[in-house]
Amino acid sequence: AQSVAQPEDQVNVAEGNPLTVKCTYSVSGNPYLFWYVQYPNRGLQFLLKYITGDNLVKGSYGFEAEFNKSQTSFHLKKPSALVSDSALYFCAVRDPSGAGSYQLTFGKGTKLSVIP
Amino acid sequence: DSGVTQTPKHLITATGQRVTLRCSPRSGDLSVYWYQQSLDQGLQFLIQYYNGEERAKGNILERFSAQQFPDLHSELNLSSLELGDSALYFCASSPTRDRPGELFFGEGSRLTVL
Secondary structure, eight states: OOEEEOOOSEEEEETTSOEEEOOEEEOSSSOOEEEEEEOTTSOEEEEEEESSSOSEEEOGGGOEEEEETTTTEEEEEESSOOGGGOEEEEEEEEOTTOTTOOOEEEOOOEEEEEEO | OOSOEEEOSEEEEOTTOOEEEEEEOOTTOOEEEEEEEETTTEEEEEEEEETTEEEEEOSOOTTEEEEEOTTSOEEEEEOSOOGGGOEEEEEEEEOTTSSTTOOEEOOOEEEEEO
16 A cells, blocks of 8 residues: 655744755555645645656745655755745655545645744 | 635534535536544545545545535535544545646534534
């Protein structure tokens, strides 16, 4: 079965510094990988995805993620953090057995705190 | 605003009771997904419907059931409620074809079982 690991429960970064939120995955076949963000008392919002093509994927709000097949990783990055980036970030992988379905398996989430 | 509407936003009930959560997907989206978010289990996929038919099933208990109606809204029914069913229940819809994998989540229904 597919799985996603987010090794850090919390990441603290100073405003203006680069940020990285880590994600590793395990899935049979070609991975479909996603990042979502959840602000307090809100639903999840799609940030970006990797399905095929360029290993560096650009998404919303200046975020990007790098797919590394050999390390089975899909880390989320941003060159300069904003206080407004503080939120809960989820990495997810599509269940490859779900033909026609985008049933996602989510990691446990990483709380990002950007310190002014 | 994701365009996905969930009601009620908050619900408090007692053990053994039954509740119904409702979801209206984004206009034009045929797929509806239900997820449960709790502190100990994280986000768990429950079930997916596509154009009225069940498409995929996850960790959904037998006490739970769902359906999608002809107007594409969906309902999640939770019965014989237990304390451990307290959680945030999310509905998400997906355009499927032109933006595969991009789920649009509602703001959730927070269920508290006392």
